Amino acid sequence: MLTEYVLQNNKEQNFAMFVIEAKFGPQESETWPPEWKDEVRSATRGVMGMLHFADYKSPVLLQSLGDLLFVGEIEEDATQLAARAYLRAAQGSADAKTAVSYRMMARNALFSHIAFDDMSDEEVLAKLEREFAKELAEGQAWFKKLELQERGWIDSGKDVDREFAAVYYVSLDRTIGDAEKQLQTEPKQIRLSQRQRENRLIVTAGLICVGLPVATIVLSAIATVLWLRRRRFQSKTPGKPVIR
Numbered sequence: 001m002l003t004e005y006v007l008q009n010n011k012e013q014n015f016a017m018f019v020i021e022a023k024f025g026p027q028e029s030e031t032w033p034p035e036w037k038d039e040v041r042s043a044t045r046g047v048m049g050m051l052h053f054a055d056y057k058s059p060v061l062l063q064s065l066g067d068l069l070f071v072g073e074i075e076e077d078a079t080q081l082a083a084r085a086y087l088r089a090a091q092g093s094a095d096a097k098t099a100v101s102y103r104m105m106a107r108n109a110l111f112s113h114i115a116f117d118d119m120s121d122e123e124v125l126a127k128l129e130r131e132f133a134k135e136l137a138e139g140q141a142w143f144k145k146l147e148l149q150e151r152g153w154i155d156s157g158k159d160v161d162r163e164f165a166a167v168y169y170v171s172l173d174r175t176i177g178d179a180e181k182q183l184q185t186e187p188k189q190i191r192l193s194q195r196q197r198e199n200r201l202i203v204t205a206g207l208i209c210v211g212l213p214v215a216t217i218v219l220s221a222i223a224t225v226l227w228l229r230r231r232r233f234q235s236k237t238p239g240k241p242v243i244r
Contacts, residue, residue, distance in 0.1 A: 001018075001019065001022060001043070001046075002015075002046075002047070002050070002060070002061075002064055004022075005018050005064070006060060014067050014070075014071075015043075015063070015064045015067035015068065016040055016043075016067045016068050016070070016071040017071075019039055019040060019043045019068070020036050020039060020040070023039050024036075024039075032071075032072060032073055037072065040068055040071060040072070043068055044065065044068045044069070047061055047064050047065045047068060048065065051065065057088070057092045058092070059089040059090075059092050059093045059098070059102065060089075062085045062086070062088050062089035062092070063085070063086065063089045063102065063105070065082075065085045066082040066083070066085035066086040066089065066105065066106075066109065067082075069081050069082035069085060070082040070109050079109045079110055079113055080110070080113065080115075082109040083106040083107075083109040083110050083128055084106070084128075084132055084135075086102050086103070086105040086106035086109060087102070087103065087106040087128060087129065087132055088132075089102045090102035090103045090106065103125060104121075106125065106128060107121050107124050107125050107128075110124055110128065116128075146168075150164070
């Protein structure tokens with residue numbers, strides 16, 4: 001499905017909605033039914049699997065993951081993780097204009113998050129980059145420790161695969177489940193006024209596949225703004241599902 005999405009980039013569509021409409025057909029619904037959530041969750045597992053077993057630095061995969069994490073109910077979406085996926089895509093993009101678009105997507109993902117409230121675009125991105133750089137450094141230190149541990153197993157003549165599995169292996173489903181539980185402990189996001197949201201979206205929204213021409217980037221950003229305005233700003237009552 002991801003290959004089809006990339007090949008049909010003329011749709012100028014968020015990958016999450018591409019997944020939904022590929023399964024259920026064109027949608028005008030402003031709610032977030034359970035079957036949509038299940039389909040997006042399944043697609044998220046698929047993209048994470050490709051990142052895990054194929055290219056974990058692929059901008060296309062990271063953008064698709066960000067799209068999937070960015071949607072859902074306010075209490076359940078993962079905008080912090082989506083922003084990091086977009087930022088990582090920007091860091092791995094060879095095209096400067098595409099990288100800028102990914103960075104704006106990262107900023108847009110956090111436009112109403114309580115931890116980034118009342119910050120300018122530059123301040124949000126600077127804070128996100130500082131936090132993400134620290135997290136990446138911690139991850140690299142962990143992998144360095146693992147490398148030394150594996151060398152120790154080799155020197156001792158042990159079965160490295162068996163030792164690794166006994167200490168570290170968990171299923172992808174369990175990994176996702178643990179992440180979802182941790183997400184529930186984060187502070188709930190606060191909502192900005194509709195006018196504030198729309199103004200920020202007009203400036204920052206963008207949906208871009210690597211290598212697309214500038215004209216397509218512009219059309220994609222416009223399409224994203226219209227899509228979010230149509231669906232994301234319709235919820236007026238507390239607890240009503242919205243696409244974020």
